[in-house]
Every structure is written in structure tokens, then in C-alpha cells.
Amino acid sequence: MKTEQIAYLDDISRTHSITQTAQRFFISQQALSVSLTKLEEEFGTTFLVRTNKGAYLTEDGLFFLQNTQPILDRYKELKESFFLHSTAATDETISPEGHLVIFCHTRILEPLLIDLLEQYTRKYPHVHITLYEKENIDIITAIAQQAGDFGLIFTPEFLFDNTGGYQLPAHVQVEELFSDHFIVCCSANHPLKQQKSLSMHSFQGFPAILFDTNKYVSQSDVLPLPDTEGHCYYSNNASFHKAMIRRGMAISLITAFEFRKLYFKHKDLIALPITDSPKSIINLVLNKKEPPSQAAQLFINLLKKYNFYGI
Numbered sequence: 379m380k381t382e383q384i385a386y387l388d389d390i391s392r393t394h395s396i397t398q399t400a401q402r403f404f405i406s407q408q409a410l411s412v413s414l415t416k417l418e419e420e421f422g423t424t425f426l427v428r429t430n431k432g433a434y435l436t437e438d439g440l441f442f443l444q445n446t447q448p449i450l451d452r453y454k455e456l457k458e459s460f461f462l463h464s465t466a467a468t469d470e471t472i473s474p475e476g477h478l479v480i481f482c483h484t485r486i487l488e489p490l491l492i493d494l495l496e497q498y499t500r501k502y503p504h505v506h507i508t509l510y511e512k513e514n515i516d517i518i519t520a521i522a523q524q525a526g527d528f529g530l531i532f533t534p535e536f537l538f539d540n541t542g543g544y545q546l547p548a549h550v551q552v553e554e555l556f557s558d559h560f561i562v563c564c565s566a567n568h569p570l571k572q573q574k575s576l577s578m579h580s581f582q583g584f585p586a587i588l589f590d591t592n593k594y595v596s597q598s599d600v601l602p603l604p605d606t607e608g609h610c611y612y613s614n615n616a617s618f619h620k621a622m623i624r625r626g627m628a629i630s631l632i633t634a635f636e637f638r639k640l641y642f643k644h645k646d647l648i649a650l651p652i653t654d655s656p657k658s659i660i661n662l663v664l665n666k667k668e669p670p671s672q673a674a675q676l677f678i679n680l681l682k683k684y685n686f687y688g689i
Contacts, residue, residue, distance in 0.1 A: 382403075383416075384446045384449060384450045387417075387426075387435065390433050396433050401648045404649065404651070424436055424438065474504065474676060475504040477505070477508065478506070478508070478673045479510075479526035480526060481512050481525075481528075482509060482517070484511055495509075498676070498680060510526070518663055522549065522665065524667070527674035530662060531660075532660055533661060534656055534658060551665070552662070553662045555681060557658070558635045559652065559655040560631050560656065560658065561633070561634050561649045561651055561652060562576060562649070563623055563632050563641055563649055565647060568629065570629065571650065573650075576652050577654050578652060580652075584628075586609075586628055586629050587629070587630050590613070620644065620647075624644065624646055624647060
């Protein structure tokens with residue numbers, strides 16, 4: 379028995395769909411079915427009944443989930459505790475003080491920075507943090523002017539190459555922390571879920587809701603917009619995005635990381651992979667002229683140990 383098998387069953391108990399659960403965990407239906415079949419063989423029983431109306435847990439399946447749910451909950455708690463323990467192992471004798479100034483892109487705040495701020499402030503209560511929510515170019519400019527300790531930006535993969543057209547200031551260093559592909563997030567009953575695969579042009583014509591958080595490169599420069607007859611909404615409010623998607627009023631183009639952290643718990647939302655999706659990158663921005671302070675380096679250590687693939 380593996381923890382992910384418990385998680386699969388738990389999700390199916392809510393979605394009643396092998397297809398949706400596979401999409402939400404970013405695995406194939408075949409891989410999901412094989413995993414659950416092995417679990418059933420291990421316990422010598424049947425946990426799922428597949429019907430024309432969906433997949434449902436048997437009595438044994440409900441009993442299994444009821445008794446393994448605490449294991450899954452404890453596993454998630456253990457992962458978080460171990461992360462804190464592992465980061466504390468090398469820093470347990472350090473008690474930094476002072477002021478830490480961070481500049482962060484809007485799309486990194488909720489899925490990533492809240493977790494890290496909670497962990498950091500718990501471990502280092504004597505460091506006073508000032509956080510600014512800014513756009514990418516503003517963040518780079520602030521770090522170039524030494525207005526902050528470091529920045530976190532969210533960029534398309536081409537922004538800093540020869541085709542992106544943006545030249546970094548000579549004394550600014552950009553380091554990739556994590557790269558990810560875009561997916562289509564839509565309601566569980568959206569027509570797009572019937573398509574076996576999506577390309578970058580499969581969803582043109584459907585109403586879409588997009589983030590508009592970058593003066594230099596907007597999301598519409600990276601991903602195709604609906605055609606001129608369709609609706610397109612721009613908002614940087616994640617709650618508004620979720621509400622529009624859940625009501626079937628729009629699809630959203632987000633990263634798999636954003637889906638796992640912000641949308642996965644909503645069982646009526648699904649993620650559809652895009653075969654030719656470009657990548658987005660979360661980057662750390664530093665000023666080469668000034669090495670990170672002790673307080674800043676400890677936060678950067680947390681960033682580099684963060685599990686971007688966790689749910």
C-alpha cells in the first residue's frame with residue numbers, strides 16, 4: 379500500500395470519475411487503474427465499482443478509506459514537519475535578527491510564499507520582514523537599486539533569452555528555482571474535458587480568465603487568447619478566477635504548480651494538460667554587488683528545499 383493510492387481513492391470518492399482523478403493528479407488513466415488494481419490485489423477485494431454513471435467505492439472501499447484517511451492526514455503532517463526539521467538541522471544554532479525586505483510577484487504569493495513565511499517567522503521570530511507585491515520588471519529594478527534583499531519573479535521561459543527582448547541590468551543575477559508547464563483549468567463538466575489532448579489552439583473560442591500581472595510580458599503574449607467573438611476577463615484575484623471557473627463561465631490558463639496548491643482541493647475543477655505548452659519559471663533575483671545577509675540566506679535556503687511537487 380502506498381500513500382498515493384489512498385489519495386487516489388479519496389479523490390475518486392468525491393469526483394466519481396477515474397478520468398477526472400487522473401487529470402487532477404497529472405497521471406494517465408491507465409497508470410491510475412493499474413495502481414488501484416494492485417491495491418485491490420494486495421487486500422484481496424474490490425474497492426471500486428465502475429458504472430455508466432461513474433466510479434463508486436464498494437462497502438470494502440469505504441471501510442478501507444475510513445481507516446486509512448488518518449494515515450494520509452498524518453503523512454501530510456509528517457512531510458511538513460520533516461521539511462521544518464531538515465531545514466532546522468543546519469540552522470538550529472542560528473538566531474538572526476534584523477530586517478528582511480522581499481519583492482514578490484503576485485502569482486507566487488499565495489501558492490508559495492505563504493507557506494514559507496509561516497515557516498520562516500516561526501523559526502526566526504526576531505527577523506522583521508517587509509514584503510512588497512510587485513510586477514516582474516519592478517522587482518528587477520528594485521533589486522538592481524538595492525531596495526530589497528531579493529526578489530521572486532514569475533516569467534515565461536523566453537523572457538531572458540535572445541528572443542525575449544529584455545536585457546537584465548549587469549549587476550542583477552537571476553536564478554531558476556522551478557519550471558513548470560501551463561495547463562487548462564476548467565469545471566468538471568466543461569466541453570474541453572471530452573478532448574483526448576489539447577494543443578495551444580484547442581481552447582480558442584472559449585471564454586477565458588487570465589492574470590494580468592506583467593507590464594513587459596502579459597499572459598496573452600505567452601498563451602493564445604479566445605477569438606474576437608469570445609469573452610476574455612483579466613483579473614489578479616485568485617478567488618474571482620476560481621468562482622468563474624467553477625461556474626463554467628471561463629477556463630483559466632495556469633501552471634500545474636498553481637493548480638496543485640490552489641485549485642486541487644476543489645473537486646469540481648480539473649486540470650487538462652497542453653501538449654505544446656511553454657514553460658513558466660519561478661526565478662530568484664539577487665544583486666551581485668551585495669551578498670545576501672544571513673537572514674536573507676536562511677530564507678533562500680528554505681526556497682531551495684521547498685517541495686514544489688507536493689499537494
